[in-house]
Amino acid sequence: MVKTETPESRILAGARQEFIEHGLGGARMQAIADRCGVNKALLHYYFRSKERLYQAVLQEIVQTMRNAIDEQLVTMNPGDDIRTLLHRFIAVYIRTLRSNPDFPRFMLREMADGGTNLSELIESVAPMLKNIPIEINRRLSAGMESGRIKRISPLHLMLNILGMCIFTFIARPIVIEINKQMPLGIEFDAAFFDMRIETILDMAMHGIAADPLSDKG
């Protein structure tokens, strides 16, 4: 008799949607209640206040992301070369965000609001922002010394890679809108995201390789 759908979980689900769509300030408790077909009083019964409910939702999302990423990271082997590392890194990002398409929107709003929970969010993304870059940086340093990899600021490299990954999802509504105005036949399907991974990896690898072209002074 395992209840797969407790009132709490239903409320959390409804609240998550509402918060994602309208943010903390814009969300309405009544709307949340309506979403999950539950009485407004029950929201306060389970979660003391709107603020606490929001925190619960935040925690849930962060936890989901953390798990998804950790799950993928265990496949990362210290013996892998830089290309494999970057590939894994990029794939983790794209795939995890793809299966949690709400996360970027949620995070963007948090950031736009000045994000009181920003540091918490950052900490939750620490595995991505710290551990992996450190591992990658080690390969980079080695590569630089051996001359196979060009001197590049790790920060800039990370900004570039993360930007290419995350912007994919940020631009989604824009691309869809443009697609409406002048159809380009763009679909956000599995193939698209796989192509994204390959393209980003390719650009990153060529970007860090020691100058194969001599179009720079």
Next chain:
Amino acid sequence: MVKTETPESRILAGARQEFIEHGLGGARMQAIADRCGVNKALLHYYFRSKERLYQAVLQEIVQTMRNAIDEQLVTMNPGDDIRTLLHRFIAVYIRTLRSNPDFPRFMLREMADGGTNLSELIESVAPMLKNIPIEINRRLSAGMESGRIKRISPLHLMLNILGMCIFTFIARPIVIEINKQMPLGIEFDAAFFDMRIETILDMAMHGIAADPLSDKG
């Protein structure tokens, strides 16, 4: 006797700040009035409602961006090669956003809110999203046929370049926060943004050059 500071302009300035910091829903008319040392009634005297005031602010921001970009674009010459075009494109983006650091924040919130005004925003950014890419695409096609440039989807290329440019500003609060937790001596100064332009251009150019490395099947 030119009034450089009309009541309207003062109100718009105050409103812009308030809307940027708290969004349409979060902004308070009283707070706007306080910001510019003006009576609340005057807000309604000049701008009928909160919604209209917001629209006015939106228009102002969009116009500012459009002007800044147009201004830079006139320097773009059809005879320029792909590298020059990309450099100009990237520089316009970085520099324009840098001198209007509020814009990304404002736009992100608009997008997070589902952006009723999104299509308008997109149209305003059309010169960047359409005209230039078209010009660049022409060079790309020519380069691809001649074999100097590798086959790459223009959409993916644009997502990559725009991502690297825009994420610079999106990540700003994150980088600052991380810098607090473990100081890396990162400054968002002119040198940093110039370096950003060079790095992005470099990565983009190497990314599109016909395979100089053979690390791909």
Next chain:
DNA sequence: ATACGGTTTTACCAAATAGTTTAACTGCCT
């Protein structure tokens, strides 16, 4: 049946807030 936890219903409170109104004030022009 009955006692109980979870749930609903309904009504209500208190605070915040957009917007209105009206009278008074202020500087400027004639």
Next chain:
DNA sequence: AGGCAGTTAAACTATTTGGTAAAACCGTAT
């Protein structure tokens, strides 16, 4: 002085909304 546009002050309305209170409802286990 008198008038006028711009501006302020302050009280007020109407509405929304988070949160509370209390009574009733309902299924279930004892």
